[in-house]
Amino acid sequence: MNYGVNVFDRIKNFITEKTKNPKLIITLLLLTIVLGFLLFSNYGLYTRLKLEDQKEELNKQIIIEQITQDSLKHEINKLKNDNNEIERVAREKYGMVKPGEKVYLIEQKKEK
Numbered sequence: 001m002n003y004g005v006n007v008f009d010r011i012k013n014f015i016t017e018k019t020k021n022p023k024l025i026i027t028l029l030l031l032t033i034v035l036g037f038l039l040f041s042n043y044g045l046y047t048r049l050k051l052e053d054q055k056e057e058l059n060k061q062i063i064i065e066q067i068t069q070d071s072l073k074h075e076i077n078k079l080k081n082d083n084n085e086i087e088r089v090a091r092e093k094y095g096m097v098k099p100g101e102k103v104y105l106i107e108q109k110k111e112k
Contacts, residue, residue, distance in 0.1 A: 012026075
């Protein structure tokens with residue numbers, strides 16, 4: 001504790017020697033410290049702005065995920081209830097054909 005008191009006494013003596021109005025300098029110093037705390041502490045303005053930006057980004061991501069979820073629910077519903085959709089997926093994804101149908105495979109030429 002004695003060390004801290006010596007530091008403050010030394011600062012006070014320096015300010016007193018260098019200025020004609022030490023109370024003004026001390027007030028400005030304290031104001032600077034308080035302002036720095038209000039701006040840059042864990043609860044400061046800078047942190048708040050950063051958290052608001054992060055919240056906005058997360059809300060956008062939530063909206064995108066909700067749209068994806070709705071799309072997937074719609075697709076599940078179609079696959080459960082629509083025979084044409086089931087047939088389309090069976091043909092495209094699994095290469096299935098109806099009895100008596102012929103499948104023609106078309107080879108594409110590779111471009112050089």
